[in-house]
Amino acid sequence: MRLKDKVVLITGGYTGIGKAIATRCVAEGAKVVVNGLEEERGLALVAELGEENIAHMTVDITEDQAPKKLVEKCVAQFGSLHILVNNAAYIASSNINTTDADFAKRIMAVNAIAPLLNIQAALPQLSKNKGCVLNIGSINAWGGEPDLLAYSMSKGALMTMTRNLGDSMFREYGVRVNQINPGWVLTEKEILNKKEQGMEADWYKEIPDIFAPAQRIFSPEEIATACLYWMSDECGPVSSQVMDLEQFPMIGRNLPKTWEGSHKKK
Incomplete structure (x- = not known):
């Protein structure tokens, strides 16, 4: 059990x-506190994994006292906190014409500012336990798509924060900070989003090569498996690092020949 006796938020x-x-943390021996916005889903997850293993708190992480309350929940429920996973994100489309001030502030508040405040609130516990932080970013942090402007900006900010704090916090407090940047993942919300956009119910079964050389996109469980290394003591002294989890290189990508052929001049 790679996370035995660890408490994870x-x-x-x-x-x-x-x-x-x-789910993977519990399987690896950890005690977990999860946060979200839909109370019913939180209760269902506790019922699934067992209240002896997991607790939940339904709260908007941008609320003033949310970070403090979440850390206090960990200590009250399981006595400590060793690992913080900043996973919550606001994913929404916007471009240069549709990104107004209120929208930009909201997406930055959830995706970049809240993770910073969570780290601040958790630092006393993480420092005491020589714990770690894992930020869940996105490959869009490297530039993003035209219609993911504000979201991409927020994930770029998160990535810079990871590199900054991963160095400064490890030197001063012994707390590692790392990040993973997942590519396209088949989550419940992604399935719902594509359905709302008018796509077929089984759209994910036929992904074009240009988006997925493997002919499929990632499962949440595959991302969780990758996270385990960064959360565990096996990571050793690695800090301030960002790992892309994608099927193709972000720089120097080779386009499929079928795509190249269809776009050649006649």
């Missing part, structure tokens, strides 16, 4: 990647 842990991480 996971924001956005009721569904998708967060739920998969919580």
Whole structure:
């Protein structure tokens, strides 16, 4: 058991990647506190994994006292806190014409500022336990798609924060800070989003090569498996690092020949 006797706090842990991480943490011997916005989903996850292993707190992480309350929940429920996973995210489309001030502030508040405040609140516990932080970013942090402008900006900010704190906090407090940048993941919300956009119910069964050389996208469980290394003591002194979890390189990508052929001049 790679996380035996560890206490893990996971924001956005009721569904998708967060739920998969919580499930894997419990399987590896950890006690977990998850956060989310839908109380029913939180209760269902506790029922699934057992209240002796997991507790939940339904709260918006941008609320003033949310970080403090979540850390206090960990200590009250399981006596300590060793690992913080900043997974909660606000994913929404916007571009140069549709990104207004209120929208930009909201997406930055959830995706970049809240993780910082969570780390601040957790630092006394993490420092005492020589714990770690794992931030869940996105490959969109490297530039993003035209219609993911504000979201990409927020994930870029998160990535810079990871590199900054991963150095400064490890030197001063012995707390590692790392990040993973997942590519396209088949979460419940992604399935719902594509359905609302008018796509077929089984759209994910036929993904074009340009998006997925493997002919499929990632499962939340695959992302959770990758997270385990960064959360465990096996990570050793590695800090301030960002790992992309994608099927193709972000720089120097080779486009499929079928795509190249269809776009050649006649």
